[in-house]
């Protein structure tokens with residue numbers, strides 16, 4: 001559905017007293033996205049999905065250009081999943097001529113992805129604020145795979161009073177442990193195999209920390225195993241507080257291990273709860 005018809009469809013849902021679950025996406029949908037739709041169906045009467053490849057959140061023009069666009073198969077998957085409404089805004093719907101506002105979430109957005117992808121979270125927060133303003137959801141669902149993004153959106157939604165029910169849905173993994181990601185499509189067969197070093201390194205670090213090893217040692221071990229496993233660069237491999245994303249140097253409730261690393265021309269991120 002294009003933006004013109006969105007307001008009418010949403011007003012029908014509201015007139016019927018339906019609660020709306022919202023799943024914002026950039027398309028190239030996989031089972032991780034469909035898990036968000038399934039969870040949305042549990043939590044509300046109607047599920048609305050948006051598909052928009054948001055130029056504001058790409059700090060690299062070639063990354064934006066090669067991002068997969070699979071409209072027809074996305075629509076078929078959403079229909080099969082029982083999604084009630086798919087919104088396909090255009091760039092000019094969201095960012096009309098003269099658009100000059102940016103949403104910046106201080107603190108939680110600054111480290112990790114924020115450091116390695118300057119402007120990324122401003123782009124995410126800006127588009128999600130715009131989308132929330134249009135859809136006015138009762139509940140919105142995001143994957144835990146983008147763990148820092150989830151924390152940034154939670155903070156923004158509270159601060160701007162946009163949606164008081166942000167739900168994080170656990171990462172969906174392949175049977176061998178690789179987290180589903182639209183970017184996995186870039187991996188060659190060899191890289192796909194080597195990429196398993198990422199979930200394995202996170203699991204090993206988690207086990208090491210839980211069995212009493214020093215956090216720094218466990219993280220250093222994790223970084224090394226990624227480089228030995230075929231990754232060419234590790235942007236970060238860190239233990240953080242799940243809410244603030246501040247680094248932790250001792251085991252605490254709510255600790256999360258987060259990592260980002262590059263294999264071939266693909267940058268992958270993943271995380272696990274400790």
Ligand code: PAF
Pocket residue numbers: 024025026052054057124127128146149
């Ligand atoms: O996670 C994504 O797919 C995007 O960052 C989001 C939340 C749809 C904003 O463009």
